[in-house]
Amino acid sequence: MxxxxxxxxxxxxxxxxxxxxxxxxxxxxxxxxxxxxxxxxxxxxxxxxxxxxxxxxxxxxxxxxxxxxxxxxxxxxxxxxxxxxxxxxxxxxxSGREVSADEGWLDDDSETAWQLWPASSAEQPEQPEQKAFWRKAGQQLLHCLEGLPAMQRAAFLLHHDDGLSLDEMSQVLNAEFETVKSRLRYALSKLRLCMGAHLQPILEADATS
Structure with missing residues (x-):
């Protein structure tokens, strides 16, 4: 390095x-x-x-x-x-893939998909079941990312993986600030819904076991 x-x-x-x-x-x-x-x-x-x-x-x-x-x-x-x-x-x-980034929808209720997920805390060691959950969540996130339009996926990755600010993302994506902000919101909403749909059964199973 x-x-x-x-x-x-x-x-x-x-x-x-x-x-x-x-x-x-x-x-x-x-x-x-x-x-x-x-x-x-x-x-x-x-x-x-x-x-x-x-x-x-x-x-x-x-x-x-x-x-x-x-x-x-x-x-x-x-x-x-x-x-x-x-x-x-x-x-x-x-390759013929769609790269116009602003198609899609925004689900204002998507936050509910996350509410019952176990918290990941840096202050306390995770229990084995929590580690297993977040390992599964990470795998599922990659699957959900595949389902996003390419430019929404790019916005999410640049911000959450690579730590770029919205201003920096505007430069990379060659788009207006508000456009980039909207793409990120669309991406987060769709990912929350996708993650909740796939992982909620795991939570329900744990709750009844």
Whole structure:
């Protein structure tokens, strides 16, 4: 991972100045999360394209090293994910998949699907049954993500997996702030309903056992 005290932007400037080790540090820092993002955005049907998009993203970064510079406060990570996301959208479109992000519905009552789920607390060790529940929940979440429209899935992943702010997401997704906010709300609503529908029987079974 290298020296974590050195920011991405400093490393990128060093790479642009000819420091190959700076590129290695950037790659090591972002390799796994970026690959995970592309894998989940493209989904099961396009898993064979993930390696190509991942490698092409880094090649585009290398090609831009002579002209790269920070603009309007855009951080390196935001810029990197913008490159990756635009390449992923190209693949989605070529495959004939829908990439218009604003279709869907919003279920205002979807919060009820979560109310009986066991809390996950960092202050107290989880019981074996809680660990089993959250392991199952994690597996189910991946399944539910597959059911989202691609751009709603991207909004959820960028925010909850990769920690981007709504402003940063607007840059990556090339969309207005309110549009990105709506996509995230749609995604959360659908995921809550999907997760509740699949995991509620587990809770009911535990309650009667």
């Amino acid at each position: 290298g020296d974590i005290s050195v920011s991405d932007d400093v490393l990128m400037r060093q790479f642009c100045a000819g420091d190959g080790k700076a590129f290695q540090a950037l790659y090591a820092r972002h390799e796994k999360p970026l690959y995970r993002y592309l894998r989940r955005v493209l989904g099961v049907a396009l898993v064979a394209q993930v390696d190509e998009v991942f490698q092409d993203t880094w090649m585009r970064l290398v090609d831009a090293r002579d002209s790269w510079q920070q603009r309007d406060g855009v951080a390196f990570k935001t810029w990197l994910y913008t490159l990756a996301h635009h390449r992923a959208v190209d693949i989605l479109r070529k």
